[in-house]
Amino acid sequence: MADLFADDTSPAPKQDIPREDAPLADRLRPGELAEVVGQDHLTGPEGAIGRMVAAGRLSSMILWGPPGTGKTTIARLLAASVGMRFASVSAVFSGVADLKKAFAEADRAAEAGQRTLLFVDEIHRFNRAQQDGFLPFVERGTVTLVGATTENPSFALNAALLSRAQVLILHRLDAAALGQLLDRAEELEGSLPLTDTARNALIASADGDGRFLLNQAETLYNAGIAEPLDPAGLGSFLQRRVAVYDKDREGHYNLISALHKSVRGSDPQAALYYLARMLVAGEEPRFLARRLIRMAVEDIGLADPHALIQCMAAKDAYEFLGSPEGELALVQACLYLASAPKSNAVYAAQKAAFRSAKETGSLMPPQNILNAPTKLMKDIGHGAGYTYDHNADEGFSGDNYWPEEMEPQRYYQPVERGFEREIAKRLEYWDKLRRERG
Known part of the structure; x- marks a missing residue:
């Protein structure tokens, strides 16, 4: 396997100058933390990273954020900012042997009085056992671990590892931050061949990913376009970015949660937006159909039986x-x-009834409603005294249907909305008849 480690044994305040033919995103990579855009809540003077750098001491951390938000850049600049040796490894290509090599090099550096920042890209791709392998080296200070992940650390990382590292959340880059990146590109390469509206469209198409934006800008520069493109021309020239969406990961659960809560909150416009987001990103329509059915019974129920x-x-x-x-x-x-x-009255009733069923065990229903298919069962009283409701006044007998050892319960309590308002009136009327008939 090729050497996967970037080992800077003599850190400088600025990172190495990239080659002239390097990609635009590399040539514009910040040289100090103050140049990182869109993450001031972390890198600013009051941010967690800003405070650590000011103190000259770093603690292990997990940088969690979408692609193209500066995780790798921040890790490199952190090492330079506090005079640490920088080493990096990618969880996509590395195994146990690579990790052992990194830790051995960090041990040798420590003996020479040099601390090591070990950057682990895509750290969530290491399995649980490999993640546990970091613990002794982090605990005794052989390395300061900086992990980068696009996945929710709560699901992707061991609790033991999380307890030894701060989780710092990077934001997707907003329009202002992306605009700053384009400003820097234009300072280096000249004006983009775009109208103002097309420039805004290019920023919107990046979906918060700075690396993607700069790659698109580089494509425009390399094309040698003579006349500025309008939004339509830009759209036909560049491919639209595919939405970041993994059907079995956090983006999936965030969007289905947003859809469900928008439906529950009676906002059809927002609900349609999140439904469209999922369908456009390739979600399985049958999954959405199942979730819509669930919403119908959980959040609407008998308030509108047609749902x-x-x-x-x-x-x-x-x-x-x-x-x-x-x-x-x-x-x-x-x-x-x-x-x-x-209305969640049906949902609440189900929860209450299931809880009651578990608590009361095997109580026998009253004899008058027990099944009596044989003469023996009739002789011992099964079904005795049962009133056929259709023969009673108003089709309602008012009999007791609860076990003798159990007080009647009220699980289902319809709300004063939609069709349940009529159900509530009907139940109230039956309660009145039941009281009158004893």
Whole structure:
């Protein structure tokens, strides 16, 4: 395996000057922490990194953020800022042997009086056992660990490792930060061949990723475009960025949570936006159909009984039509749910009834509603005294249906919204008849 480590044994305040033919993103890589854009909450004087640098001491940390937000750059500049030796390893290409080599080199450097910052890119890709291998070296100070990850550390990293490192969150770059990057590119390479509106469109297309933005800018410079492009011309020239979205990772769960909460909060516009985000990013439509059905019974229930029917029909329509035509049915169901009256009374009733069933065990129902298919069962009283409700006044007998050892419970309490308002009136009326009939 090729040497995977960048080992700077004599750190300088600025990083090495890149070659003239290096990619634009490398040539514009900041030389000091003050030049990092979009992460002032960390690198500024009051930020966690700014305070550590001012004190001249670093603690181990995990840099968590989207691609292209400066994680690798910050790690390199941290080492230079406090005079530490910098070594790096990528979890994509490295194994146990590479880690042992890195730790052995750090031990030798420590004997010479030099501290080592070990940067681990994509640290979440190391398995649990490999992550545990960092612990003794971090604990005795052989290395100060700086890990970079795009995944939620709560899910991707060992609790033991997390307890020994601060988790610092990098923000996706906003339009102002991305604009600064383009300003620096234009200082180096000249004006971009874009109108002002096209420049804004280029920034929007980056989706918060500074590296992607600079790569797109470099493509425009290399193309030798004579006349400035408008947004339409830019769109036809450059590929649109594919949304960052892993169907089995945090982005997936964040968006489905946002969709569900927007439906629950009766905001059809926001709900449609998150549904569109997931579909455009390649989410499985059947997964969304299942979640919409869940929303219908959890957050709407009997406040609008048609909500579940709409969702089941949307599922069937999608199965019949397929993509992309069937996705319109999912959109209709989503908008129906978001604009429907809301009630979690059915959901709350289920929770309460299940809890009660677990607590009461095997209580026998009252004899009058026990099944009596044989003469023996009738002789011992099963079904005795049962009143057939259809023969009672108003189709309601008012009999007791609860076990003798258990007081009647009230699990389902309809709200004063939608169809449940009518259900509440009906239940109240039956309660009145039950009291009158003893």
